[in-house]
Amino acid sequence: LELDQSMRRALEQGEFFLVYQPRVDLASGRTLSLEALVRWRHPEQGLISPGRFIPLAEETGFILSLGPEVLRQACRQIRQWKASGLEGIPVAVNLSAREFRQPDIFQRIMEILEETGVTPADVEIEITESAAMACIEDTIRIITQLNDRGLRISIDDFGTAYSSLNYLKRLPVHAVKIDQSFVADLQEDPAAHPEDAAIIRAIIGLGETLGLQVIAEGVENTVQRDFLTAHGCYTGQGFLFSRPLEAGAILEYLGGRR
Ligand code: G
Ligand code: G
Ligand code: MN
Ligand code: NA
Numbered sequence: 001l002e003l004d005q006s007m008r009r010a011l012e013q014g015e016f017f018l019v020y021q022p023r024v025d026l027a028s029g030r031t032l033s034l035e036a037l038v039r040w041r042h043p044e045q046g047l048i049s050p051g052r053f054i055p056l057a058e059e060t061g062f063i064l065s066l067g068p069e070v071l072r073q074a075c076r077q078i079r080q081w082k083a084s085g086l087e088g089i090p091v092a093v094n095l096s097a098r099e100f101r102q103p104d105i106f107q108r109i110m111e112i113l114e115e116t117g118v119t120p121a122d123v124e125i126e127i128t129e130s131a132a133m134a135c136i137e138d139t140i141r142i143i144t145q146l147n148d149r150g151l152r153i154s155i156d157d158f159g160t161a162y163s164s165l166n167y168l169k170r171l172p173v174h175a176v177k178i179d180q181s182f183v184a185d186l187q188e189d190p191a192a193h194p195e196d197a198a199i200i201r202a203i204i205g206l207g208e209t210l211g212l213q214v215i216a217e218g219v220e221n222t223v224q225r226d227f228l229t230a231h232g233c234y235t236g237q238g239f240l241f242s243r244p245l246e247a248g249a250i251l252e253y254l255g256g257r258r
Contacts, residue, residue, distance in 0.1 A: 004060045006042075007053060011065060015041050018073050019244035020091065022253065023215055023237040026229050031254055033124065035092045035237060036074045037244050038066070058098050067099040068112060075116035075123070077247050084251060090152060092124035097131035101138075106145040120150035126177070127153070129161040136167050147172040154215065159199055169210060178203050178233070180218025186227055187220075197227070204232045 010016060020034040040048040057063040074093050081089070099105060113120060125146060132139045132155055143153050154175035155168070159182055168176075178200055185196040200216075207214035216228050219238030228236060245253060 003053065003056055004062060007040075007057060007062050007066070010040060010042065011062075011069060013043075015043070016066065016069060016073075017041060017246075018070065018077065019246055020077075020250050021237050021244040022242045022250075023092075023235055024241045026216075026219070026225050026234055026236050029241060031089060032235060033090045033092060034250065035094075035126070035244075036070065036077075037094070038070050054096065058096050061098070063096045063098050064102070067096060068108065070094075071109065071112050072116060075112060075118040078118050078122050079116060080247070081251070086251065086254060089254070090122050090124050092126050092152075092154060094126045094156065095131075097128065097134065100127050100131050100142070101135070106142050109146065109151075110149065121152070124152035124154055124174070126156040128156045129158050129163055132171065133161055133163040133167055136170070140170055143171055143173060154213075159203055165206060168206070173212065175213035175215050175235075176203060176207055177215045177217055180238070183216050183218045183224055183228075183238070184220075186224045200228070200233070201231050204228075208232065 017039055018036045019039055020036055022031040023033045023035060024031050038050050038054075040050075040053060042048050054063070057066055071093050074091050078091055095105075102108065109125070113123065127139075132143075146153055152174040153172070154177055155171070155173055156177050157179045158176040160179050182196045182199050182203075185193040186200075191197075204214050206212075213235060214233045216224075216233050216236035217238065219225055219228070219236040219240050221240055224238075225236065225240060228234075242253060
């Protein structure tokens with residue numbers, strides 16, 4: 001409860017900000033898109049990670065105030081980057097299950113895009129597999145609306161919710177993200193973790209079959225990268241390439257490619 005009250009105060013004080021993690025072409029390292037991740041700069045406690053406050057924000061409903069602020073900040077940043085000459089790099093924003101369940105979530109998202117003057121093709125919405133599959137008919141309706149307006153949609157934490165492939169087939173999404181727990185276990189020797197390697201190969205095969213981009217998360221070393229590319233996953237994010245960076249540092253990071 002204490003943390004909940006201080007989150008509401010923090011929102012008013014502007015203590016939430018975004019960092020951005022590059023998603024790269026695994027072979028060349030070239031940045032293809034970015035994922036926005038929220039951070040809380042607490043005046044006394046310093047940086048508080050979303051792993052600590054997002055679950056609570058979901059529980060209390062505070063996420064319904066924080067979520068729109070995150071999307072708004074990301075949209076403003078897209079505009080600023082464009083003004084600095086950075087174009088063609090979409091930014092993915094995480095949408096929590098509770099936000100996604102709002103009946104008017106499509107309108108809410110579109111309002112923020114219109115208010116900030118951002119092109120829908122520059123924005124991607126990430127929803128977790130478990131949120132997407134919880135109420136499949138609603139999900140199909142919302143994702144179809146977003147897709148029709150030109151937004152990209154990806155399924156986050158894929159492989160953790162055991163959803164039916166038949167469901168995924170019905171969703172007009174652009175990408176699935178391999179959960180980093182599967183990638184993490186490939187640490188040293190993929191042969192030592194045959195189950196994780198098999199799950200990763202299955203997700204990659206599924207992406208190919210359904211025509212979806214497959215994005216690997218948590219790529220920390222070249223063993224993981226090489227396993228992924230050898231099996232047909234060409235996009236990833238992780239500490240091997242870059243940690244999530246503040247907006248200014250992103251411009252520097254991308255400086256080399258322009
Ligand atoms: O950035 P980090 O790896 O610490 O994030 C921890 C968790 O918080 C991840 O599961 C991530 O998806 C989630 N998260 C980070 N930023 C956001 C956000 O802006 N909105 C939502 N809903 N979740 C986020
Ligand atoms: O759940 P979601 O995919 O939205 O969150 C991604 C989280 O993973 C972020 O908190 C981000 O900081 C973290 N992350 C990103 N790259 C790596 C990595 O290479 N290794 C680990 N352990 N965590 C990572
Ligand atoms: Mn994510
Ligand atoms: Na994820």
